[in-house]
Amino acid sequence: MSQIEQDERFPKSPATGDVSPCWSCKEPLAARALFCHACGAVQPAGNLDHFTRLGVPRSFDVDGDKVEKQYLGFQRVLHPDRFVAKTAKERAIAESQAVSMNEAYETLKDPLRRAAYLLKLAGRNAAVSHDQTVNDPALLMEAMEAREQLSEAASVDEVEQLQVEAGAKAIDLIAQLSRAFAAEDYDRADTLATRFKYLRKYLEETRARRVALEDSAAEDAE
Amino acid sequence: MTTTLLQIHEPGETPEPHQAETGIAIGIDLGTTNSVAAIATDGKPEILRDKEGDGLVPSVVSYSDSLPVVGREAVIQQMRRPEAVVSSVKRLMGRGAADLKSLSGTVPYEIHGDQQVGMVRLKVAGRVLSPVEVSADILRAIKARAETALGHDVNRAVITVPAYFDDAARTATKDAAKLAGLDVLRLVNEPTAAALAYGLDRGAEGLYAIYDLGGGTFDISLLRLQQGVFQVLATGGDAALGGDDFDHALAEAALKSLRRETPTLVEAKNLLLAARRAKEILTERESTEIFGSIHGHEFRQAVDRVAFEKLIEPMVAKTLKACRQVLEDAGVQASEVRGVVLVGGSTRVPLVRRMVARFFGREPLADINPDEVVAAGAALQAEALTRGGETLLLDVIPLSLGIETVGGIVEKVIDRNTPIPVAKAQEFTTYQDGQTGMQIHIVQGERETVDACRSLGRFELTGIPPMTAGAARIRITFAVDADGLLTVGAQEKTTGVKAEIAVKPSYGLGEDEMADMLRDSLTHAREDMERRLLIEARVEAERMLLALDAALKSDGKLISPEARQAIDAAAQKLRSTLSGDDRDRIGAAVEALEKASHSFAQVRMDRAMGQALKGHSLDEVEASMATDRAE
Numbered sequence: 001m002s003q004i005e006q007d008e009r010f011p012k013s014p015a016t017g018d019v020s021p022c023w024s025c026k027e028p029l030a031a032r033a034l035f036c037h038a039c040g041a042v043q044p045a046g047n048l049d050h051f052t053r054l055g056v057p058r059s060f061d062v063d064g065d066k067v068e069k070q071y072l073g074f075q076r077v078l079h080p081d082r083f084v085a086k087t088a089k090e091r092a093i094a095e096s097q098a099v100s101m102n103e104a105y106e107t108l109k110d111p112l113r114r115a116a117y118l119l120k121l122a123g124r125n126a127a128v129s130h131d132q133t134v135n136d137p138a139l140l141m142e143a144m145e146a147r148e149q150l151s152e153a154a155s156v157d158e159v160e161q162l163q164v165e166a167g168a169k170a171i172d173l174i175a176q177l178s179r180a181f182a183a184e185d186y187d188r189a190d191t192l193a194t195r196f197k198y199l200r201k202y203l204e205e206t207r208a209r210r211v212a213l214e215d216s217a218a219e220d221a222e
Numbered sequence: 223m224t225t226t227l228l229q230i231h232e233p234g235e236t237p238e239p240h241q242a243e244t245g246i247a248i249g250i251d252l253g254t255t256n257s258v259a260a261i262a263t264d265g266k267p268e269i270l271r272d273k274e275g276d277g278l279v280p281s282v283v284s285y286s287d288s289l290p291v292v293g294r295e296a297v298i299q300q301m302r303r304p305e306a307v308v309s310s311v312k313r314l315m316g317r318g319a320a321d322l323k324s325l326s327g328t329v330p331y332e333i334h335g336d337q338q339v340g341m342v343r344l345k346v347a348g349r350v351l352s353p354v355e356v357s358a359d360i361l362r363a364i365k366a367r368a369e370t371a372l373g374h375d376v377n378r379a380v381i382t383v384p385a386y387f388d389d390a391a392r393t394a395t396k397d398a399a400k401l402a403g404l405d406v407l408r409l410v411n412e413p414t415a416a417a418l419a420y421g422l423d424r425g426a427e428g429l430y431a432i433y434d435l436g437g438g439t440f441d442i443s444l445l446r447l448q449q450g451v452f453q454v455l456a457t458g459g460d461a462a463l464g465g466d467d468f469d470h471a472l473a474e475a476a477l478k479s480l481r482r483e484t485p486t487l488v489e490a491k492n493l494l495l496a497a498r499r500a501k502e503i504l505t506e507r508e509s510t511e512i513f514g515s516i517h518g519h520e521f522r523q524a525v526d527r528v529a530f531e532k533l534i535e536p537m538v539a540k541t542l543k544a545c546r547q548v549l550e551d552a553g554v555q556a557s558e559v560r561g562v563v564l565v566g567g568s569t570r571v572p573l574v575r576r577m578v579a580r581f582f583g584r585e586p587l588a589d590i591n592p593d594e595v596v597a598a599g600a601a602l603q604a605e606a607l608t609r610g611g612e613t614l615l616l617d618v619i620p621l622s623l624g625i626e627t628v629g630g631i632v633e634k635v636i637d638r639n640t641p642i643p644v645a646k647a648q649e650f651t652t653y654q655d656g657q658t659g660m661q662i663h664i665v666q667g668e669r670e671t672v673d674a675c676r677s678l679g680r681f682e683l684t685g686i687p688p689m690t691a692g693a694a695r696i697r698i699t700f701a702v703d704a705d706g707l708l709t710v711g712a713q714e715k716t717t718g719v720k721a722e723i724a725v726k727p728s729y730g731l732g733e734d735e736m737a738d739m740l741r742d743s744l745t746h747a748r749e750d751m752e753r754r755l756l757i758e759a760r761v762e763a764e765r766m767l768l769a770l771d772a773a774l775k776s777d778g779k780l781i782s783p784e785a786r787q788a789i790d791a792a793a794q795k796l797r798s799t800l801s802g803d804d805r806d807r808i809g810a811a812v813e814a815l816e817k818a819s820h821s822f823a824q825v826r827m828d829r830a831m832g833q834a835l836k837g838h839s840l841d842e843v844e845a846s847m848a849t850d851r852a853e
Contacts, residue, residue: 019831024762025769026816026823028830039769072451076614080643080704084407084607087758095643095703102641207550211543218539 023093034078034097042078045096049121050104060118060181060189062108071105111174112200115181115193124186128193136191143198150202150209156217159210166203173199247378247407247608248368249415249600252357252395254312254464255437255567257281258597259364261372262605267419267598270371277594279367282309283359285347292363304491305332306347310466311360313438314342314353315398316390332487341394354394358401365402378405380604382596384439385411386459386620388666389678389708396705407607409705412436413443414454414615415599416565420590421447422602422613428560429455431548433578433586434596435541436566438464442545444552444559453616456551456639458544463537465501465568471533472497476512476523485516504530505570531573538574542581551639562586567593617642619702623678626663628653630672635700638668645701649715652696656688660696664710683712759808760800766812767793770819773826780825792818 018031027038032052035042051058054070076082078101083094107113112128119126127135146166153159173196180189248270251258256278259270269277276294284296284307291299300307319333319342334343334350344351361381368376381404383395392409399406413432420426426447434441441459445452473493477485485493493514503510509526549556562578564586569575578586590598606613618641624634627650636646652660660683667675686694695715702708770793778786796811 019827021823021827022769025766025773026819026826027769027773028827038772039765041765072448072453072616075616076451079614079616081408081603081607081614082610087762088755089762096645098704099643099645099701102644106640 023089034074042083042090042094042097044093045100048100050107050117053100053104054108056108058118058121060111060114061178062114064109067105067108071101074101111177112193112196115177115189115196118181119186119190119193122184122186124190126186126190126193128190128197136194139195139198143202146202147205150206153209154213156210156213159206159213163203163206163210166199166206170196170199170203245374245378246372246376247380247604248376249597249602249604250361250364250379250381251412251415251594251597251600252312252360252364252381252383252398253281253436253596254310254439254466255281256593257360257364258594259368260594260597260601261368262598262601265422265602265605265611267601269594269597270368272367277597279360279364280309281312281360282307283311283356285349285351290359292360300495301492303347304488308344308346308351308356310438311344311353311356313462313466314344315357316388316392316394317342317353341390354398354401357395357398361399361402361404365404377403378407378604378608380408380410380415380600380607381406382410382412382415382600383706384434384436384459384461385413385441385443385454385457385617386439386461387706388461388621388676389706390676391461392706396707406705407604409707410600410603410615411441411443411454411457411617411620411706412596413441413457413565414445414452414617415597415603416563416595417443417445417447417452417599418602418613418615419595419599420563420587421452423590426561429554429558431545431559431562431582432565433541433545433562433569434459434565435568435574436464437568438462438466440464440541440544442541442548444548444554450612451614451616454618454641455554456548457618457620458548458551459620460540460544463540464566465498465571467537468501468530468534468568468571469494469497471537472500472512472525472530475529475533476514476525477516479523480516480521485514489515489517500525501530501571505572527572534571534573538577541574542577545578545581556582559584563590563595564588565592565595617704617706619644619706621666621676622668623664623666623700623702623708624675625698626665626672632665632667632670632672632675635698636702642702642706643704645699647697647699650696650698651692652686652689652694653691655691657691657694658686658688659684660686660712662698662710662712664708678708679710681710681712683714685717686714687717689716756803756805756808759805759812763796763800763808763812766815767796770815773822777822777826777829780829781822785821788818789815789822 019028020031021027022029022036022039022041023044024041025036025039027036029036029043031046032048033043049058051062054067054074056062056066056070075098078094078097080091080095080098083091086094107117116126116128119128146162150159150162153162173192177189177192177196180186180192246261249260249262249267251260258277258279260267260277261270262268271277279293280297282293282296282300284291284299284303286306296307300309332345334345341352341354344353344356365376365379379399381395381399383392387395395409396406413434416432416434417430420432421430427449428447430445430447432441432443432445434443439459439461440463441457443457444455446455447453473490473496476493476497484490493512496512496514500510500512504525504527507527509524512523512525514521514523549559559582562582562584564575564578569578569586569588569592575586575588602613603615605611618639619636620638622634622638623636624632627633633648635648636644650660661680662683663672663680664678665672665675666678669675683696686696693716697713697715699711699713700708701711770789774786774789781789792811792815796808796815799807799811802808
């Protein structure tokens, strides 16, 4: 069994005028309505893009506080805990709504996932979304050197220093990504996002390395 | 605004679905050492106590020829006939024989047979019992206590589980409740429940760490509290580390210094009890003694706090390592944490308090009884779920979920700390020409190889049409609900062949076993379910009729008299079925009415569409959504 690819279907946001019937009472509703204004039944999640779903403008520079606020606001009314006394069908619909909200939130709050998602929305078959080898010799060289440095780091302090440096790089990459998306330079954004992905992996490795060094230091102390 | 003194309903009309049968729901902390029940009224939790005012029911069950005995009496039996008494059974929930080997020496049970698959079985007083049955006996006792305290039946509960419990242990807990005749409204993670009780009591806002060290499990959760929302940012822990291990360390140290041979099972159990008492005394005093006997030779062994702390220090250090991981997972510094709440009886150990305080750089909070705070939180959640409320718990999945791929490598599908409920789909393909089946092995854990993770279950997708390797497209969906329980489905996309399982097999109870136990326990689960479905069908039908009446009143002129007649006839037919108890008849009448009113709905849709296209701005739609939400 081998993986081929993630599902590539993308939701198209419904036009403002789209109307569909309430599943429960058939009242005509705006396709984006969360609840039926006639019978109060919660409505299915539907195909909305994550930005539309959370009601924030589509941009790489999302307002983190706004995302947070919108997410909590929607979960307050859509979380399955609000539907314990309702029918099985309504409970299932509420759950699908909460699932969609969680997915939108997880995608938008993380710069790497957000970048990959924006590239998909832009219709790009972005390299950042695939596990294939990247065509960026400079990046591969850099990654190799960074790993070598990490494996040579002999103390917790040294690893922490490397972590600080990598953290600064991450901040710089986010700023560059923001500029690339603002300029609609998607090739550049894809390259940057791929670099960011490598940096993430590297940060994970520094963390593992630090824990290993701490453990061996603790054993020596005993 | 006037106050309604009396609400009048039409006969047979229920304002809310099955409000009549719901009644109240309690919160239960089903602990390794002790269990506690509580009930909340208007946001005030109250622990349900016995006549002596004791809220703790020891999670100990004594078996004999007559009914099982639970609690304090069973603890007394433990000294007399240890072979007939089971304690700390929570550590075995959803565990297999292989897991037990890794816990060897820490479980004073006699294990039945050499079962290689499924959950372990215990040999107790000549009976063979699963941990689920023992837990069900504890829950029955709790249920009875609540019913005595409240003066009426209790059928619904929120039950807490360690945040770090995997899918098998969660399922086992839910199964135990079912056997005990309890409908589980929600499984809530223990630290989250504690945060709820604590946060509501104090009006706390900001980042809080809940350090929960119980008898057999350790959890650490980091939560953000804001305006009634309790959002778990990250969680971690160890499902097999707790105060029991402190007892074991003490008992083993005593045996070692005595250089005696292995004690009998009875003596080992008594020694563990003596060690536990010594541990508790060492919280208040600097030194004490452990009394015991080995093969009839009595002994006493002095132990002081310094020596005890040296024994348990590595275990406490292990908990702090988990704390560190959780902070890093959430991307938070220890200094940003506004408060550290201590939960679980084992946090009374002075060394635990000192080490936690040093790690977080602040004195931890323990002003709510650490033995009762979890049950109080569960009760608050039970009230919020049944009566409605402003608070909301947003929890996460504690351990990553994945499937086995070629070479025993784990492909992660859902990462740990992802908010639940969550559903993720991933596509896989065949690797052999003409391959018609596929085994899907689901695992839970953080490691990259299957062997190092925990097996949750396997299922088989069959009937894939023969194709060349790589041509089939199999979409596997993982769905984790708000209880943290997993359902996996698989579908071959070119043919639509489906397979769906609730993950159970690896360490769960088989369907048949569960069915037998259910029969034995004389619960009326099926009748309850049938009744519930009937009530739901009625409520849905009534809602449909109400909506239709309103639509006819405003838009009835849009349709022909013949069409109107057909709708009225179908509606009348549906009304007549509502007084009966036949769910299928109601369902059929609903379908007939939907058919009869289809064109009416269509006409209304077209009209609404026409109006919408006349040009409503995005803002208007958003405004209408906002008002919908506000309702």
